[in-house]
Amino acid sequence: MKIMLVAAEASGDALGAGLAQALWARQPDAALIGVGGPKMAAEGIDSPFDIAELSIMGWLEGLRAYGRVKARVADAVALAVHERPDAVVLIDSWGFTIRVAKAIRAVLPDVKLIKYVGPQVWASRPGRAKTLAAAVDHLLALYAFDAPWFEREGLPTTVVGSQALHVDMSGADAVAFRKARGITPEAPLLLVLPGSRPTEIRLMTPVYEAAVARLKAENPALAVVVVAAGTVAEDVTARVAAWPFRAHVVGEGDKYAAMKAATVALATSGTVSTELALAGAPMVIGYRFGPVSYAIMKPFFTGKYATLFNHAADEEIARELIQSDATPEKVAAEVGRLLADPAARAAQAARQTTALDRMGREGRDPSEIAAEAVLRVVGERPLDRSPGRA
Numbered sequence: 001m002k003i004m005l006v007a008a009e010a011s012g013d014a015l016g017a018g019l020a021q022a023l024w025a026r027q028p029d030a031a032l033i034g035v036g037g038p039k040m041a042a043e044g045i046d047s048p049f050d051i052a053e054l055s056i057m058g059w060l061e062g063l064r065a066y067g068r069v070k071a072r073v074a075d076a077v078a079l080a081v082h083e084r085p086d087a088v089v090l091i092d093s094w095g096f097t098i099r100v101a102k103a104i105r106a107v108l109p110d111v112k113l114i115k116y117v118g119p120q121v122w123a124s125r126p127g128r129a130k131t132l133a134a135a136v137d138h139l140l141a142l143y144a145f146d147a148p149w150f151e152r153e154g155l156p157t158t159v160v161g162s163q164a165l166h167v168d169m170s171g172a173d174a175v176a177f178r179k180a181r182g183i184t185p186e187a188p189l190l191l192v193l194p195g196s197r198p199t200e201i202r203l204m205t206p207v208y209e210a211a212v213a214r215l216k217a218e219n220p221a222l223a224v225v226v227v228a229a230g231t232v233a234e235d236v237t238a239r240v241a242a243w244p245f246r247a248h249v250v251g252e253g254d255k256y257a258a259m260k261a262a263t264v265a266l267a268t269s270g271t272v273s274t275e276l277a278l279a280g281a282p283m284v285i286g287y288r289f290g291p292v293s294y295a296i297m298k299p300f301f302t303g304k305y306a307t308l309f310n311h312a313a314d315e316e317i318a319r320e321l322i323q324s325d326a327t328p329e330k331v332a333a334e335v336g337r338l339l340a341d342p343a344a345r346a347a348q349a350a351r352q353t354t355a356l357d358r359m360g361r362e363g364r365d366p367s368e369i370a371a372e373a374v375l376r377v378v379g380e381r382p383l384d385r386s387p388g389r390a
Helices: 008-027 037-041 057-062 066-083 092-107 128-135 147-150 173-181 196-217 230-241 251-259 271-279 291-300 308-313 326-340 342-358 366-379
Strands: 001-005 031-035 087-091 112-116 138-141 158-159 191-192 223-227 248-249 264-270 283-287 317-324
Touching: 001 008, 001 066, 008 031, 008 066, 008 087, 008 366, 031 066, 066 092, 087 223, 087 342, 092 112, 092 128, 092 342, 128 147, 128 230, 128 264, 138 147, 138 366, 147 158, 158 366, 191 196, 196 230, 196 264, 196 283, 196 326, 223 251, 230 248, 248 251, 251 271, 251 291, 264 326, 271 283, 271 308, 271 342, 283 326, 291 326, 308 342, 317 326, 326 342
Parallel strands: 001 031, 001 087, 087 112, 112 138, 138 158, 191 223, 191 264, 223 248, 264 283, 283 317
Antiparallel strands: none
């Protein structure tokens, strides 16, 4: 059995690595190949190119990178043609993986195509559910509220749960984290998580710098920690080094301890919001797109919230400051409100935890469920894709 995994961003790389471990636990003689980053490489899956160049967000940014994306799609398809896998698992990263799916289907019509993480059609562009249903054989969805959108289009779907809901933080030591950086137990600590994509860092880091400068002016004792995701670590480190106030920069290895140590977190919208909620950290969420990209994309946004646990709870538990609301003044005001009010912090953290329960926090490990689903799909009768058949 040969299975190809395709991931194009850091979050997908982590999912791919977990899936690889679970697949090998069930099928030790399976051959796993694919496209991924350092975590998948650590599991023995060597990528034909560096996926960091595919970390793109926004329409305009996508147009600028079109030639690069097209070339990498061709590389992924060439790997599939050369290796002839039994199935291809396309992980997250809609823009890249849907192109790979369609291209592989055109040249290898009998290969099973499995999408791991569907597009968030509950938030924007619901027509993508139909597009995905026409392109792949099965979907591994993260949340129960995802499934109906795709099943209505005839796409078999398995709800596996989100790996972010099963992060093991038992070894994260908040006390040791603070002590190692000279931050006293009683000092307020603001944790800043600017994102994992180059565009996010470029657009959000200046906003956060200006917001934190306001907060530091009001409270010089405020400690500041910034998490530098691996894919953008050099950029984040260089930017934060130029800030006119002290901020501790930590890597992903210290992320969970930092989350547990935080008084309040300021985060760019993404999976990290779920991890923060698991750590019990009250947060404020920010996000900006490039102005042209946002103008193009805005009509397609149909959801009320960008943050998953806000969507699950159908209320704005964590304040979301998106685009024109993501200003230093508003960010500082919202963060400052939480820093000044212990009762508000405790209440928000409790509501975040309740929302996580609704999202399936107590379920089985998602990688195990995903691996079982992949092996089941691989073992199913091949579809007849001859002309005139569905």
